[in-house]
Amino acid sequence: xxxxxxxxxxxxxxxxxxxxxxxxxxxxxxxxxxxxxxxxxxxxxxxxxxxxxxxxxxxxxxxxxxxxxxxxxxxxxxxxxxxxxxxxxxxxxxxxxxxxxxxxxxxxxxxxxxxxxxxxxxxxxxxxxxxxxxxxxxxxxxxxxxxxxxxxxxxxxxxxxxxxxxxxxxxxxxxxxxxxxxxxxxxxxxxxxxxxxxx
Numbered sequence: 001x002x003x004x005x006x007x008x009x010x011x012x013x014x015x016x017x018x019x020x021x022x023x024x025x026x027x028x029x030x031x032x033x034x035x036x037x038x039x040x041x042x043x044x045x046x047x048x049x050x051x052x053x054x055x056x057x058x059x060x061x062x063x064x065x066x067x068x069x070x071x072x073x074x075x076x077x078x079x080x081x082x083x084x085x086x087x088x089x090x091x092x093x094x095x096x097x098x099x100x101x102x103x104x105x106x107x108x109x110x111x112x113x114x115x116x117x118x119x120x121x122x123x124x125x126x127x128x129x130x131x132x133x134x135x136x137x138x139x140x141x142x143x144x145x146x147x148x149x150x151x152x153x154x155x156x157x158x159x160x161x162x163x164x165x166x167x168x169x170x171x172x173x174x175x176x177x178x179x180x181x182x183x184x185x186x187x188x189x190x191x192x193x194x195x196x197x198x199x
Contacts, residue, residue, distance in 0.1 A: 038125035039117040041066075042149035047175040053168035062172070068185040083185055089195075091187055100193040113140075123147040150175055 042064070049060040049071070063070040067086035072079055081093040093100040112132040119125055125145040130137040141156035150172075157167040187193060 038127045038145035040149040043177045045177045047172040065180040102195045
């Protein structure tokens, strides 16, 4: 069921799948296992992640260091690397072409929001994100983390750069906690990055 606070979208599955591919870096940036995903700071780690939206599932290799996140995936046209760090633009890199692009900041829905933190009986942490619309609090995401704060999974509903609804789920496995190389979160100097508005 479509969330009532989301804009109307086309029902075309093909357009929805195309929108997923176009918006994927934004989705991953918004729904990553970043610092304090479940209310506590997690240790640095690497993991394998799957993201499922509109019936399409992709595999992602993720590295997390504090608020810095690196995701590497292949949508069928070669690998893409997404790097995000607090206070810096999101950059998507095509390693084969040695090029990158800065993504514009996604337009959010300006509604009151709140977080509800819970601890399950087994010690796992749960964070529920909600927005207020028409006098009701509506859930936009539910994230489950290990006791140390590392994300295990998430269900979410969001809006992509084209204004289309995107609901789905995210899961992480093969989690290995430990320090991550700083170079993973930097754009290599030989990558030519295109910025919004540049010629």
